[in-house]
Amino acid sequence: MHGPVEPFKIKVVEPVKIPSEKRRKDAIREAGFNTFLLLSVDVFIDLLTDSGTSAMSDNQWAGMMIGDEAYAGSKNFYTLEKSVQDVLGYKYMVPTHQGRGAEHLMSKNLIKPGQLVPRNMYFTTSKLHVELPGGTMPDVIIDEAHDPENTHPFKGNIDLKKLEKLIDEHGVEKIAYINVEMDVNMAGGQPVSMQNLREVYEFAKEHKLKVIFDATRSSENAYFIREREKGYEDTPIINILREMMSYSDGCIYSSKKDCLVNIGGFLATHDKEIFEKTRSEVVVYEGLHTYGGMAGRDMEAVARGLREGTQYEYLKYRTNQTRYLGELLIKENIPVVKPIGGHAVFLNALKFLPHLPREQWPAQTLSAAIYEESGVRSMERGAVSKGRDKITGENIFPKLELVRLTIPRRVYTNTHMEYTAESIIKLYEKKDTIPGLKMVHEPKYLRFFQSRFEQVSL
Numbered sequence: 001m002h003g004p005v006e007p008f009k010i011k012v013v014e015p016v017k018i019p020s021e022k023r024r025k026d027a028i029r030e031a032g033f034n035t036f037l038l039l040s041v042d043v044f045i046d047l048l049t050d051s052g053t054s055a056m057s058d059n060q061w062a063g064m065m066i067g068d069e070a071y072a073g074s075k076n077f078y079t080l081e082k083s084v085q086d087v088l089g090y091k092y093m094v095p096t097h098q099g100r101g102a103e104h105l106m107s108k109n110l111i112k113p114g115q116l117v118p119r120n121m122y123f124t125t126s127k128l129h130v131e132l133p134g135g136t137m138p139d140v141i142i143d144e145a146h147d148p149e150n151t152h153p154f155k156g157n158i159d160l161k162k163l164e165k166l167i168d169e170h171g172v173e174k175i176a177y178i179n180v181e182m183d184v185n186m187a188g189g190q191p192v193s194m195q196n197l198r199e200v201y202e203f204a205k206e207h208k209l210k211v212i213f214d215a216t217r218s219s220e221n222a223y224f225i226r227e228r229e230k231g232y233e234d235t236p237i238i239n240i241l242r243e244m245m246s247y248s249d250g251c252i253y254s255s256k257k258d259c260l261v262n263i264g265g266f267l268a269t270h271d272k273e274i275f276e277k278t279r280s281e282v283v284v285y286e287g288l289h290t291y292g293g294m295a296g297r298d299m300e301a302v303a304r305g306l307r308e309g310t311q312y313e314y315l316k317y318r319t320n321q322t323r324y325l326g327e328l329l330i331k332e333n334i335p336v337v338k339p340i341g342g343h344a345v346f347l348n349a350l351k352f353l354p355h356l357p358r359e360q361w362p363a364q365t366l367s368a369a370i371y372e373e374s375g376v377r378s379m380e381r382g383a384v385s386k387g388r389d390k391i392t393g394e395n396i397f398p399k400l401e402l403v404r405l406t407i408p409r410r411v412y413t414n415t416h417m418e419y420t421a422e423s424i425i426k427l428y429e430k431k432d433t434i435p436g437l438k439m440v441h442e443p444k445y446l447r448f449f450q451s452r453f454e455q456v457s458l
Contacts, residue, residue: 003414032452044375067297090268097293099254189341360436374423
């Protein structure tokens, strides 16, 4: 068994080294057993996130050299606008410094206090941006998504019966908009089918509701549609993307994923009213409407990366490298979310560490233990990320308690995947000796970024 062949060659390298066992032990304790608080110099293989961690191409670096840093009317803005129109099909685009800037503008303008934003499983920043203006984000994903063993090919799909029930219970006026995430992160990188996107859009139009996509990983979602959905087997990715986006009124987009860049984002829309509202406010919160918090050179890199990210051979390699890591783990009976998603392999912490109660944060414990064992940095995606009930203040323990091994694009080789798998397999052999954690510091918002923990006795 060997990994997928890289459709690129390496021109520049960054030296890395494995920290000593003692340093890893000290580093994770200094970080309060929170991998977000580790120093990058103490990390050997960084699988914390695929956001802003891609390796850019020679074409993108060349584009950086023609950055127009004019405060107003940068030529790179118009290049980016054209890329969005050509690749995604939206008429209007507002640039932001990254995806959550777009989330902020969209949420602020479309949500009124007391409204609901149904979504196919929450994402952390998306949920908070809905709650800050007084909204709530109910989960309307299909039930299969909450079962790590279920191999449904499109576990990101929205359950239309759940949507209908929300409307019956609360009334259509209580729905701000329907929010659909591509390649659903918290479900394990699971895609949404074209059929489901079409049905959701028809449902929304019937009820006079808007559909807003979180299109951050839409190119990877498009690849899965081509791979798994009948009728799209030979369809160019860009054609799939344009059809996907036609079933929406707008999207928010973090360019730091599928656009293969280190910073940047935008919102895009077919709706002129949304465009005018958000364009008028981007100058308050981000920057002028022709740069939105990005440098001209970064807009150029995003514009080129958006097109590069639709290349079939690249997406095939990118998805198969993730799958390669997952299959190495599955072969040794390591519990993972199935099927393997597009951007990450997700470990099922409840099965990996069954001796730990939920109150001892199994996923947080496992991510810290992986680092201490190997120098590989991963991320908790479970109860710490889910947070507390905003009414009762009680911790919420979701069905999925996961550790995300997120693969940066065009950064690591298949040998790095093999080292990661071998390290986790070795850790699994002594899983019963891993003690749980207790939380000793908790910030008010997005606690998983800055919480600190201490070990508890077995």
